[in-house]
Amino acid sequence: MHSELTTFDTFWKTGDMESFKRLMKSFGPMLHYFAGSIVENAQEAEEIVSDVFIKVWQQRQHFPPPDNVRYYLLTAVKNTALNYLKGKGRRAAHYAAWEVQVSRRNDHSPEEILISKEDIRSIQNIIGQLPPRCRQIFILVKEEGLTYEEVAQLLDISKATVNVQMTLALKKIWAALTPALRVSHS
Helix, strand or coil: HHHHHHHHHHHHHHHHHHHHHHHHHHHCCCCCCHHHHHHHCCCHHHHHHHHHHHHHHHHHHHHHCCCCHHHHHHHHHHHHHHHHHCCCCCCCHHHCCCCCCCCCCCCCCHCCCCCCCCHHHHHHHHHHHHHHHHHHHHHHCCCCCHHHHHHHHHHHCCCHHHHHHHHHHHHHHHHHHHHHHHHHCC
């Protein structure tokens, strides 16, 4: 995270093109995935991320560097993607697809078990089968390292909703892995 901030600060303060390229290389793939999870189109996602990087480049001198680069860029991509959908009249449909279902809390976590390569493939398949909003939240928390509060602000949902979606995701992963674990540990 420290080198991440240093790279961004260098770009932000001096307009150094090499620092900007490192910033795009570091965050580009994550931002493409995130934008794609919103607009559900890879080409549109690429366009959105490019627009965000162009705006960051053009407006870097007008305000100070953010404290959390990852969160700042994710927020910018989210807002740009939602504005894009709004312009195409699809925002309401996507929000409806992101509706949350409440589930009971489960204290078990797949992180509490020993994970083999086969288990990792199973987990990846299960994650891929989660509802879009649940999958998006799970990836932002577990793979991108955002806090529940940051995800809630980023997606304009409550922290409780993030918790419910994480619980739902972990329950589904745990339930899918449990039979395999019984066989492999017997």
